[in-house]
Amino acid sequence: MCEFNIIIVTILKDKVRPVFPFTAIVGQEEMKLALLLNVIDPKIGGVMIMGDRGTGKSTTIRAIADLLPKIEVVQDDLFNSHPSDYDLMSDSVKSQIESSNHLPTRFIDVPMVDLPLGATEDRVCGTIDIEKALSEGVKTFEPGLLAKANRGILYVDEVNLLDDHLVDILLDAAASGWNTVEREGISVRHPARFVLVGSGNPEEGELRPQLLDRFGMHAEIRTVKEPSLRVKIVEQRSKFDSNPYICLEEFRDKQDELKSSIIAAQQRLPDVKIDYDLRVKISEVCGTLDVDGLRGDIVTNRAAKAYAAYKNKTKVDINDIKTVITLCLRHRLRKDPLETIDSGYKVQQVVDNILN
Incomplete structure (x- = not known):
């Protein structure tokens, strides 16, 4: 009996925490469309989602990340470097490619990184170990959230409460696709291509117009008023909370269909x-x-x-x-x-x- 319990616990630990399916989200069409368009073309510049509390902002953003196909990255690379696209490679991977024909790769889920409100600039951008650089002559970089978010989604909840200086850094990285960290004359640069998604409640204040303009799109969401739709939303959420795997199975076909549409749209976009x-x-x-x-x-x-x-x-x-x-x-x-x-x-x- 003891062995059986251990097996069950191991299986549960190995299972990835289920995410509410994107296709099961009722209403909020503006937000869903803005997110879909940004994952099809990240150069749109991200999306700012403003609306009432408890309207599913965080749930929808996590759902779109879970919907995306896995990406191929260079194994053991800190920046999710692409194995063949130079614009999405770190300098170390580029130098390895120049000296070697083959680098081991693996497939990972699209990174979904949450930026906490209390994050410091070092936590966001990464830090250089100055002491090690001066004493040993080794340039050691501790990657930040921008490195982890490369080729993925960076989500900032309550972005309107974030320090303007940090918002500036995020928007600059999102626009240029690169993050540069400089300390005491030592510089490190790495790719930081991500879809920036900010959300917030307008009652708690708006971003300055100069910063707001840097977001590609702005979606507004409101609390659903129609009783039948509210009931449907509650039922969907209750069904997922009681048994997420049955709910995921129910929407598997719709999820696969939407995933195929996104991949096809990404391939068709250049034409x-x-x-x-x-x-x-x-x-x-x-x-x-x-x-x-x-x-x-x-x-x-x-x-x-x-x-x-x-x-x-x-x-x-x-x-x-x-x-x-x-x-x-x-x-x-x-x-x-x-x-x-x-x-x-x-x-x-x-x-x-x-x-x-």
């Missing part, structure tokens, strides 16, 4: 085209809304292409743009830190006039 006339209309909308800079134009173009790829198309049409443009522009209209973010009404008015 998706958008006509010049439509690009002009996107820029006309941005100009009419007085959007500062060109980030709004760039992100809308990328998001429209990603959506077209997701819909199994190689050419963007006007409906693709209409679907994504509010997500890409609503947070760029706020000029004054004291203003609230437009819910999308202003964007929709201009879109209806120009994209008809």
